[in-house]
Amino acid sequence: MKEENGDLEDRSGVIVEETKSREDVFIKVEDVPEPHMCFMFGLQQALMCIGSTLSIPFILANLICAKDRSDVTAELLSISMFMCGVATLLQTTFGVRLGIVQGGSHTFIPPIVAMMSLSRWKCPEQSGSNTGNATEEFLDESWKERLREIQGNMMLASLTQVILGCTGLMGFFLKFIGPLTIAPTISLIGLSLTGVATIFNEAHWGISILTLALVVIFSQFIFWIQIPLPAFSLKQKCHVTKYPIFQLLPVMLSICISWLLCFILTQTDVLPTNSTEIAYKARTDYRHGVVDTAPWFYFPYPFKFGVPTVSAGGFVGMLAATLSSIIESVGDYFACAKISKGTPPPPHAVNRGIAMEGFSSIISGLVGAGNATTSYSGNIGAIGITKVASRRVFQYTGFILLVCGILGKFGAVLTLIPDPIIGGILTIVFGFVAAAGISTLQYIDMSSTRNLCILAVSLIVGLMVPQWLEKNPGAINTGSADLDQVLSVLLSTAMFVGGVLGLILDNTIPGTEDERGIKRWREHLVTTDKSSISEVSYELPFVTTYIRKLVCCSYFPISPTFNKEINCSCRRKSTDKIEGVDNSGFNNGIEKIEVKQTTIQVNGVTQTKL
Template sequence: MDDAENNAKLFQETCMDIDETKVAEIDGNEHYAAEDILTDDPSVNTLLYNVNEVPPAAIVFSTAMQNILLGLGGALTTAYVISDVICAAPDHPIRAKLFCTSLFMTGICTTLQPLVGIRLSVFQGVCSTFLIPLMAMKTDSRWQCDNVFQKGTGSNIHNMTGKGNSSLPEAAEEEMYFKLREMMGCLIYASLVEVIVGLTGLVGILLRFIGPLTISVVVSLIGLTLFKIPMIYVRTHWGLSALCILLTIVFMLYLDRVGIPCPKFCAAMKHKRNRIPIFQMFPILLGILITWLVCGILTATSVLPDDPDQLSYRARTDIRDGIIHASPWFYIPYPGQFGTPLFNSTIFVGFLSAVISSIMESIGDYYATAFVSRAPPPPHHAVNRGILLEGLGSVISGVLGAGHATTSSTSHVSLIGISKIASRSCMVSSGVLCIVMSLVGKFGAVLSTMPDPAIGGAMFVTFGILGAVGIFSLRSVNLTSSRNLAIFGLSLYAGIVVPEWVERYPEAIDLGNPTSDGIVKGILGTPMFLGGFVAAILDNTVRGTLDERGFHSRKHNQGDKFFVVSKSETYDLPFIGTVIRTFPCLQKLPFIQSLKHE
């Protein structure tokens, strides 16, 4: 398991290196580079509130809202993608229901993870790795929506997308729910694998064979192969999409040092900050809101066409008004709300690859969160418990029909390093607020009316940064080695070319059995699974030293003075000591602490 911790730390360090060029404002006019903020020097890396402290109510609320707003875009865009994959009409109420369900599960998992999971301030957001298999489904003719939206006459298209009209032909409506039910069942079965990994403590064994090279290939392919999704939304109006992209870039890269005056409640904070770097915290959110406002103005002034046959019609802000009227004020997701879960072997293979990738990402996030929170590295029982809880949350997501799993959010790890607030109470409050917001059906309906150019622009930036995360993972690998260059290049190229070949020539795979054809297409058509598999095989069979492969480089050896909390008070489950004394056999479970660590 020591190798597992080292590997996870390597992934942690690369995630934090993304923000090295950022500059945070501390103590008024004093500026420290992020690489200085996240150092081993306790005098520099000072927290305002550690994991176990409870800040004032105003700070708890503001921090919780910040966490929610940062993760809101992922929940919304994923709900949009799932709706499009199942061929839902642009103004169908199922879009709002899927978003509310995603937000509800985000809240449930975010509330439980800091309490009974890893017990760090970890935000549980939508798992972006599931977007890859969702898009791979489009290679199957049954999952193509051309026959619904593009092959009909102009009047038919108008009926599908007209204001306030969410009707679909009865056959198309049944097919839409049938597809979603297949996704539900496959998500449940795939997530059970993550549950088993957490229950049995297989994390350490898994990471012995998955080094930085494999992680780099997997994460890079997640971002690099998602380019087709923003193209769908950006093409509706390139000008407005470019506006969203440019605004986000300006906020994120040029105005990151600009702060706004801090509210009065900041005076209650232990470490006063005169200004808040709002552009650094919410660049994507601000870009979306401004683009949304511009689209609203162009809609009100009739600059954008009102003809559904024109592509730029999708940039209007009123084409989905019917969702708001059709959605109830209060909506509670419940099991089987979309029907009984079904099974599809092709979808299962894709979802299983996404689950495996999310496990690797989550472990790296756990160690990164512990580092920025100045907490000791998480023990094995805490990591197993965190993975177990993520798996259980994903199973519940499948039962409710969310269509995707939940996993730890890497972007929220950087947010702790910026805000200096690692309080567990703030993250639990974020989860509770997510649940409350998800139960207000009108809220989800309003957000589901976001114009396509704003969504496409946000995806353009987000997926680009996601691809860069994988490239940065190579910092711990010896890139002067021809061995490593060959493994990375061949694996990355295989993950890009082979899935594209499957999409363009699906008829080339003909084994004489539709089920077998679907399984093979699912494996070869999922870039991250194929590329990661090739990288893992080559990295473990081609001769190379551990240092060359990046397994033992850049270790962080913090002293006791660096940690502001103890391992037991941070990671041990509360009130479990009495139970263990009564039933000592429970200590054998890999996700329960032993008495000697209590």
């Protein structure tokens, strides 16, 4: 790393300016930090998703009648973390190619609960069988049979997600999506998750607030302080350089300090020793049993628990959850691009992202995870705090999670993070996601009563309907159990309700393009500036050059040269069309629009661009 004109630059081309605005992203999507820094940033993101990933295996073990089987819980935990890593690597490399962490989806929990509530799947204790005479093989086969039913229906529903992505239907719908659709969808992702953060915070509000305060102090008050740290480069060998450590690692530092405090309070028995008290979850030995039962090495493989099974009712329920997950993920893609200071993803990137999520969920079902994968909104919000959006960092995150799944003991150690620490982190990152959605409103006319009406209805109904259904679980009664299950899952998802309302109202209520913000939104799609990520961020690695030579590839919705939706609604009008613009790819259009010759440096290679 070298110091020049007050800037810090390493051999990867990452520049951190001392006077850089706190709104800027320090490490952009295409930047590649040093390996040791990638590991630190990646570990920080891995710690962020532990809370959500950890809760699903415990919930699932209870639903499949294996609540008292700690070995089953540890096994499900290893599989879940392994698949988080695999899905993250696939998404960041071949999917939407943004800094997005994939993990277990809580959206699929309601249909699983509905499936397991059927009399056929009741646990032996509930069905009245004599459990005292039940053999160990019978009990073992009992939970495996339930898990196979979950696996099969989830895989079949995820296949539908792959089809939606590969056929380009999601990219087609982007033509009708504007700021008044994106804003409530993204905002409700963060606002609807406040209950999840509260569950973790209530274990000990003091520790949660401390963790939250540390993140704010590090990232907003002392972010400018640079700490001397040892570094290595080919030119300078071993030397000392300065890093804005508080800006780049606020989450990890906050977790470590709060975790140390919890350890001290645990050793001195200041925290309750009675497991029935809620503050007991703040102890560092709260989940020590997971470490004891977790295997040293565990490698998931297909059909470990047998051949998956399917049923009509189970598939419909899983399909409803899949549709909700797709809506949430599309919103996450735009939120990630927004927080990363980049242009929104083009249709082919969205199509690949959705298809890759479905493909990863199919693999999850094959290896017995019992839960599909989806993008994690919390990790997207963390980009706004850490200012680190590098794709390579998130690939490190995927590798770390994959290793956690294979090395059972290592992954189990990460689960020892007390609940209130996780709650404090989730509180601020969920807020960042909601704020990112609200910031999208900058493109619309906020003085228009039309726009205010659409926004008001989308937000309030999106929050109100799921809350009402939670308090009245049997309120939907159409006479068809399967239809009731579908409607319950869809209407219980705040971002689905708010996003669909915003989409319908924005496309039906009369309004000019300037009033709706469509014009400014479309211009944002085809213009770039210094803080934007280049279009190459969304292209497939290694093969894009060859794909561009094949004209037929432009008809495939997941191809980087596919741009039919953008051409239909997002391009300039024919009167404004610039001669020479190549419609075969989104990136080509941007390059032709740029008329000023500039010299840029990408990964150490100097390139001249028009």
